[in-house]
Amino acid sequence: xxxxxxxxxxxxxxxxxxxxxxxxxxTVREATRxxxxxxxxxxxYQPNTMAQSLASNRSNSVGVVVSELNGPFYGTLxxxxxxxxxxxGKHVVFAASHSDQAIEQQSIxxxxxxxxxxLILHVESVSDEYLAKLNQTDCxxxxxxxxxxxxxxxxxxxxxxLGGYLAAHYLLQLGHRDIAYIAGPQWKSDARDxxxxxxxxxxxxxxxxxxxxxYEGDFQETGGTQGFLALQQKAIAFSAVVCGNDEMAAGVIxxxxxxxxxxxxxxSIIGFxxxxxxxxxxxxxxxxxYPIASMGQMAAHWILQHVYQQKTPPLQQLFEPKLVIRDSxxxxxxxxxxxxP
Amino acid sequence: xxxxxxxxxxxxxxxxxxxxxxxxxxTVREATRxxxxxxxxxxxYQPNTMAQSLASNRSNSVGVVVSELNGPFYGTLxxxxxxxxxxxGKHVVFAASHSDQAIEQQSIxxxxxxxxxxLILHVESVSDEYLAKLNQTDCxxxxxxxxxxxxxxxxxxxxxxLGGYLAAHYLLQLGHRDIAYIAGPQWKSDARDxxxxxxxxxxxxxxxxxxxxxYEGDFQETGGTQGFLALQQKAIAFSAVVCGNDEMAAGVIxxxxxxxxxxxxxxSIIGFxxxxxxxxxxxxxxxxxYPIASMGQMAAHWILQHVYQQKTPPLQQLFEPKLVIRDSxxxxxxxxxxxxP
DNA sequence: TTGTAAGCGTTATCAC
DNA sequence: GTGATAACGCTTACAA
Numbered sequence: 001x002x003x004x005x006x007x008x009x010x011x012x013x014x015x016x017x018x019x020x021x022x023x024x025x026x027t028v029r030e031a032t033r034x035x036x037x038x039x040x041x042x043x044x045y046q047p048n049t050m051a052q053s054l055a056s057n058r059s060n061s062v063g064v065v066v067s068e069l070n071g072p073f074y075g076t077l078x079x080x081x082x083x084x085x086x087x088x089g090k091h092v093v094f095a096a097s098h099s100d101q102a103i104e105q106q107s108i109x110x111x112x113x114x115x116x117x118x119l120i121l122h123v124e125s126v127s128d129e130y131l132a133k134l135n136q137t138d139c140x141x142x143x144x145x146x147x148x149x150x151x152x153x154x155x156x157x158x159x160x161x162l163g164g165y166l167a168a169h170y171l172l173q174l175g176h177r178d179i180a181y182i183a184g185p186q187w188k189s190d191a192r193d194x195x196x197x198x199x200x201x202x203x204x205x206x207x208x209x210x211x212x213x214x215y216e217g218d219f220q221e222t223g224g225t226q227g228f229l230a231l232q233q234k235a236i237a238f239s240a241v242v243c244g245n246d247e248m249a250a251g252v253i254x255x256x257x258x259x260x261x262x263x264x265x266x267x268s269i270i271g272f273x274x275x276x277x278x279x280x281x282x283x284x285x286x287x288x289x290y291p292i293a294s295m296g297q298m299a300a301h302w303i304l305q306h307v308y309q310q311k312t313p314p315l316q317q318l319f320e321p322k323l324v325i326r327d328s329x330x331x332x333x334x335x336x337x338x339x340x341p
Numbered sequence: 342x343x344x345x346x347x348x349x350x351x352x353x354x355x356x357x358x359x360x361x362x363x364x365x366x367x368t369v370r371e372a373t374r375x376x377x378x379x380x381x382x383x384x385x386y387q388p389n390t391m392a393q394s395l396a397s398n399r400s401n402s403v404g405v406v407v408s409e410l411n412g413p414f415y416g417t418l419x420x421x422x423x424x425x426x427x428x429x430g431k432h433v434v435f436a437a438s439h440s441d442q443a444i445e446q447q448s449i450x451x452x453x454x455x456x457x458x459x460l461i462l463h464v465e466s467v468s469d470e471y472l473a474k475l476n477q478t479d480c481x482x483x484x485x486x487x488x489x490x491x492x493x494x495x496x497x498x499x500x501x502x503l504g505g506y507l508a509a510h511y512l513l514q515l516g517h518r519d520i521a522y523i524a525g526p527q528w529k530s531d532a533r534d535x536x537x538x539x540x541x542x543x544x545x546x547x548x549x550x551x552x553x554x555x556y557e558g559d560f561q562e563t564g565g566t567q568g569f570l571a572l573q574q575k576a577i578a579f580s581a582v583v584c585g586n587d588e589m590a591a592g593v594i595x596x597x598x599x600x601x602x603x604x605x606x607x608x609s610i611i612g613f614x615x616x617x618x619x620x621x622x623x624x625x626x627x628x629x630x631y632p633i634a635s636m637g638q639m640a641a642h643w644i645l646q647h648v649y650q651q652k653t654p655p656l657q658q659l660f661e662p663k664l665v666i667r668d669s670x671x672x673x674x675x676x677x678x679x680x681x682p
Numbered sequence: 683t684t685g686t687a688a689g690c691g692t693t694a695t696c697a698c
Numbered sequence: 699g700t701g702a703t704a705a706c707g708c709t710t711a712c713a714a
Contacts, residue, residue: 001479003707014685019709029683046454050394051707054690059391061434061455069420070617072413079410079437086436086448091455093402093434095427096420107427113387114402114432138342250621257623276411277618280591282598344691355701360693370699392691395706 002043011039022047049091053115061091062303063111064120067104069096072275074122077144077296081120084300088310090117101125112139118303120144120296124188140307142299145190154302156295156317160190163288163321164197167242167270170286170323172205175332176240176268181209182227182252184219184244191219191244194272198242212236217248224251239268239332246271246278246287253281253328264330274324283327291319343384352380363388394456402432403644404452405461408445410437413616415463418485418637422461425641429651431458442466453480459644461485461637465529481648483640486531495643497636497658501531504629504662505538508583508611511627511664513546516673517581517609522550523568523593525560525585532560532585535613539583553577558589565592580609580673587612587619587628594622594669605671615665624668632660 008018013032020026021036028036039045053059064081066074074096082092093114095107104125111119112134121131122144132150135141143155171179181198184191199209212234217223224243228251231238243249249271253263261267263283271278271287278285298319301312349359354373361367362377369377380386394400405422407415415437423433434455436448445466452460453475462472463485473491476482484496512520522539525532540550553575558564565584569592572579584590590612594604602608604624612619612628619626639660642653 005707015708016686016710017684020684023709025709027683032683048395048707049455050391050400051690052709053391054389054395054692055707055709057690057709069416069423071416072617075410075412075416078419078435079439082410082435082437083439086451091434091451093432094419094423096423098420098424110427110432114390253623276413277621280618280622282594282623346691356692357694357701357703358699361700364693366693368699373699389691392706393693395708396691396693398693398706 001048002045004045004047007036007039007043007045010043011036059115059117060089061093061114061116062118062120062307063108063114063116064092064094064122065097065104065107065111066094066122067097067099067124072277073273073290073292076276076292077122080293080296081300084297084304088304088308090308097123097125105130108134112137118142118307120299120303140303142302144295144299147189153317156298156302156319158190158290158295158319158321160193160321161197161200163272163290164194164199164242165201166197166321166323167272167288168198168201169204170325171240171242171268171270171329172201172207174240174268174329177207177332178213178236178238178240180213180215180231180238180241182215182217182224182231182241182243182248184217184248186216194244210236213238217244219245219247221247221251221254224248225255226251228252228255240270240329241267242270242272244272246273246275246285249285249287249328250277250281253283253285264328265333268329268332270329272321278324279326281328286326286329287324289322289324291321295319342389343386345386345388348377348380348384348386351384352377400456400458401430402434402455402457403459403461403648404449404455404457405433405435405463406438406445406448406452407435407463408438408440408465413618414614414631414633417617417633418463421634421637422641425638425645429645429649431649438464438466446471449475453478459483459648461640461644481644483643485636485640488530494658497639497643497660499531499631499636499660499662501534501662502538502541504613504631505535505540505583506542507538507662507664508613508629509539509542510545511666512581512583512609512611512670513542513548515581515609515670518548518673519554519577519579519581521554521556521572521579521582523556523558523565523572523582523584523589525558525589527557529560535585551577554579558585560586560588562588562592562595565589566596567592569593569596581611581670582608583611583613585613587614587616587626590626590628590669591618591622594624594626605669606674609670609673611670613662619665620667622669627667627670628665630663630665632662636660 004018008015020028021033085092097104097107104123118140120142128148131148147155183195202209215227215230217227271285274287274289278287304310305312345359349356361369362374426433438445438448445464459481461483469489472489488496524536543550556568556571558568612626615628615630619628645651646653
């Protein structure tokens, strides 16, 4: 593989000049540039990125760590990030923590050891302090789906509260009054915010949230099923159930099928995230769209701008969810048997 | 960040010795090794991977290119590959071709410019010749889900024909005789093989495959829907339909719902791949499991063994699919209205 | 505008 | 066993 030295010899210029045309780092006379480019072409020259990195103290690569890769969510994220960086010749190296708390921090360190120029993190278990410290080293960090006060300029988040509001508001609009809620783990801020938005909408409609209609699940399909069963045990009936995410909504739907409950006629169900399988469930799931692709893109833009000094469209930190109406919800009907024991 | 030089000074040894303890590359007296290790710990030393790569001509990273990242398939693949390599301190950098023919080759070149030690490819559009040439350079290639004759030792594939056989065989066993087939694009060898297996089972049962019961789809959900509609137009009735993949099966199920056709009572449906949403469709999809996780792991093992000289479990190139029985299939029943105009 | 030369932090080849 | 020292291929002052 040809080196910069051979190029310089063939073009009859110095190493420095070749480097200049490679990096556009100083003005080079047009004639010279052309001679160099010709030489590069003839030799099929490709800069050795390792040498570049070593000399410039820049790896031209960014790291991404996500908690899970199997799910319907992170593929889209990674895909978008990679696309954005490749367009400017930067590589992305990634690690998955496989939802393991111990591995998460280790993943970050692992990528740092690769001297990535920046890190995009979608993580849950590491502490705010750790993230703040990390950012102070040499490696800017941008954080998805989480608010770290010390890093407020570098967090890209969804307005989860608004999302929760939109879901409940839609159901209220359809005439539902007794709306059950199957939440995600309440130690997670997004799960909490979604429920807060839910309560906002209820109160706005003059309804006080009823603890009897609340169940704390685990964001998994089975959690949805269990939540639905638990809610049915209670004394109070409901005509709709909103879930903290689509997986749990799928769990509810599955159980409803088992019990021969017609959806949406007897029970309206609404999810959250709009993951890629949400239109494979039957009936197709009404849900709240989480614009993960745009958020990934924005993370890339932030780094492009702040780390690589590239021009990008204006940055945005807070994203708005949108209601996606499909077939799992319908008007409240007095005749509909409310769901209760 | 501490360098190897500082470590050597603190430990009172030469650069070379420190390098030796880092790489276990020659015998170092126990006392010396300990002094060096202590120094490394005290300085929080981490080798600079760029410098290592430059000097050793090894990047300690492997590249992965996949055609798509959104789908339900590649996340699992990447996840498994990353896990295997991280365990031995190797990084993985990836690129997605976003199903774009032009980008695919460019993605490969992009990763090669990063001097990856090896490449794992799940690609369709580049030619066999290109792959063979690629492998001859400096960069071993391992290929997933595709047979490249010139690289037969480096291809990891699924026995698609067996998979097709298993699906049809199961339906025959259930008593179905008129079985429609919605295939993937027949220029793809996996799509072809699956159908061949289907025919194998039919002939084994003394049934000659009927071209009227065959439709060539596109592996997409909409293709399944269109295929189902097209098959219904034909003069011949069928009691079951097998699809070249799960997406198309989902399309058939959606259309069946629209037409109020009971599944599986009136129509049995079977997919292929066992993607992560296959149990979210209703009824849960009977399908053929594609062991993508094991295959990704095997790709990693191959590289670990041949490129990094690590010991691994024995390698395996051909994987066997398995029938996964769920709720979209049932016994053939004479009373069942066959599907026809 | 172009050239010279000193790094960048390792590994690897010699000697000792 | 250990230590000098020359690569590795590039960037980047500093000169010219």
